[in-house]
Amino acid sequence: MASGREATRWVSAHCREVPGLTAATVLTTVAGAALQVFPVLLLGRVVDGVVGGEPRSVLVTVGVLMVAAALLGAVGTAMSTYLIGRLGAELLARLRERAVRAVLGMPSARIEQVGRGDVLSRVGDDVAVLSKGIRTAVPTVFSAGVLVAIATIGMFGLDWRLGLAGAGALPAYALALRWYLPRSAPLYRKQRVAQADRAQALISGLDGIGTVRAYRLEEAVREKVTHESWRVRDFGIEVFRFFGRFVGRENRAEFIGLVLILLVGYALLEAGAASLGEVSAAPLMFHRLFTPLGAIMFTFDEAQKSGASLTRLVGVLGEPAEDRLVGDPSVASPEAGPYGVTVEGLTFRYPDTEEPVLRDVDLTIPAGGSLALVGATGAGKSTLAALIAGIGTPQAGSVRIGPHDLAGLDEAAARALVNILTQETYVFSGPLAEDLRLAAPEATEAELRDALRTVGxxxxVDALPEGLNTVVGEGGERLDVTKVAHVALARLVLRAAPVVVLDESTAEAGSEGAAELERAVLAACAGRTTLFVAHRLTQAMAADRIAVLDAGRVVEQGTHGELVALGGRYARLWRAWREGS
Structure with a gap:
């Protein structure tokens, strides 16, 4: 989360990138505000003209000037609103692009830590809030603020004592803002965080709907979503309550200023120190402030929301990109052959938790060999798989891929050594060939076909209307779960990293598709060091060795036959699996 000062600096820097548009916006806003105030000053001239018995032609001329100023002021205000919206739209487009680029440049562990709900709410909900604010609140607040400044200057232009009387309301305004701003800004930020938590609860529930139904967790997920929704509602009520109290303080300031102007004007008129026109124009000028101040107040809620969203988006830009020690993806030399994996004393805990997910884990996978991780849900299998893939940094211990310690590599280098494939596989909208080339941008069509042939x-693919050129994903050919997994495995073949981590990558397929995909997995991983997080124990049987995790510790290791003969935890899992099958 960026501070307000950091967000303001970012906006200022953006405005300097488009000086012509920024200057035009400021000039039209100031001109529009000045032209709106001018008729009020002329009204004082009309009063003095009537009192002084000036000719009708003079009054007609002043009236024409008033009408012309009003029309030109309306044009200036309209131009100002348009230019503010255009400037804001450019700012928002650049901000969103840079925020998405910043997210893509972050370490994967950072995204996992904050949750996809938070990320999506920033580049989705916060952008929507800011977009609405740019269309409505920002033009109103900016234009009204300039109008308030011009009107205040106009009051001092009438008579400095009348100007001071009107300025008497400023301390009351300042106290109202001083009370409101420190309390409301954190409240709006908390509201945006609560909305992100609600999004995360919805996303995690929908993404894991199969698991939710299998374990009959519908009520628990519903309760979590309901709880987060009530939090959002409670913050909304609290924000509205604060805003209502703020409006009351603003009305009090208006009352103080108007009373002071009327009293001082009466005293000046009685003493002959000011004309009737000046004394008449002053309260009208001050009353002219009511509309812009009211507009500011009634859009302040939207402006505060926009400000909170702006600080969240600018905060993303301040997140450090992956910049650890080595940025060389050539660490995986093709001549070196497959690398072994060595895990020593690995201990890991998630932020803001006391209990480690993994404790003193030791594992070895020989070069070109395979190891299957099995265990109950929550045992730490996916966390261990992610750490071996270079996603995250353990608090103790190390992960070595061949001669390289992953702690000394950036994510590009880690990806050159290790490829990870999870249940969350995606097919992006576009030609299938381009989808495959995400893994190898320079791959030829022959290489794409070889990869597809390897995984069966x-x-x-040949049966598709246009083969490799068929558009898939949204707006194109929809692929079932098995075909999506085939695409992901073909990418794995094209990427050709020496170590592969498969985290239940075929778990979503049906039983018939699972058997087909298990054969495809073995073909894709042939000759490479492989770690399986086994969803089906038939996968574990196919591995060279099996490690059983329980509460973050490795409690058993061995081949399938050895572990069944041992009669321990794996043997019990195997019997339950076989009887269930």
Missing amino acids: ADGW
Whole structure:
């Protein structure tokens, strides 16, 4: 979360990037405000003209000037609103692009830590809030603020004593703002965080709907979403309550200023120190402030929301990108062959938690060999798989891929050594060939077909209307779960990292598709060091060795036959699996 000062600096820097548009916006806003105030000053001239018995032609001329000023003021205000919106739209487009780029440049562990709900709410909900604010609140607040300044100057232009009387309301305004701003800004930020938590609860529940139904967790998920929704509602009520109290303080300031102007004006008129026109124009000028001040107040809620969203988006830009020690993706030399994996004394805990997810884990996967991780839900399998893939940094211990310690590599270098494939596989909208080339941008069509043939996907790809050029994903050919997994495995073949981590990558397929995909997995990983997080124990059987995790510790290791003969935890899992099958 950026501070207000940091967000303001970012906006100022953006405005300097488009000096012509910024200057035009400021000039039209000031001109529009000045032209709106001018008729009030002329009204005082009309009063003095009537009292002084000036000719009708003079009054007609002043009246024409008033009408012309009003019309030109309306044009200036309209131009100002348009230019503010255009400037804001450019700012928002750049901010969103840079925020998305910043997210893509962050370490994967950082995204996992904050949760996708928070990320999506920033580049989605916060952008929407800011977009609405740029269209409504920002033009209103900016234009009204300039109008308030011009009107205040106009009051001092009438008579400095009348100007001071009107300025007597400023301390009351300042006290109202001083009371409101420190309390409301954190409240708006908390409201945005609560909305992000609600989004995360919804996303996690929908993404894992199969698991939710399998374990009959519908009520628990519903309760969590309901709880987060009530938090959002409570913050909304609290924000509205604060805003209502703020409006009351603003009305009090208006009352103080108007009373002071009327009293001082009466005294000046009685003493002959001011004309009737000046004394008449002053309260009208001050009353002219009511409309812009009211507009500021009634859009202040939207402006505060926009400000909170701006600080969240600018805060993303301040997140450090991946910049650890080594940025060389050539660490995986093709001549070196497969690398082994060595895990020593690995201990890991998530932020803001006391209990480690993994404790003193020691594992070895020989170069070119395979290891299957099995264990109950919550045992730490996915966390261990992510750490071996270079996602996250353990608090103790190390992960070595061949001669390289992952703690000394950036994410690009880690990806050159290790590829990870999870249940969350995606097919992006566009030609299938381009989807495959995400893993190898320079791959030829022959190489794409070889990868598809390796994983057994060439048959259904050839049957597509345009083969590799068929548009898939949104707006194109929809691929079922098995075909999506085939695409992901083909990418794995094209990427050709020496170590592969598969975190239940075929768990979503049906039983018939799972058997087909298990064969595809073995073909894709042939000759490479492989770690399986086994969703099906038939996968574990196919691995060279099996490690059983329980509460973050490795409690058993061995081959399938050895562990069944041992009669321990794996043997019990195997019997339950076999009987269930």
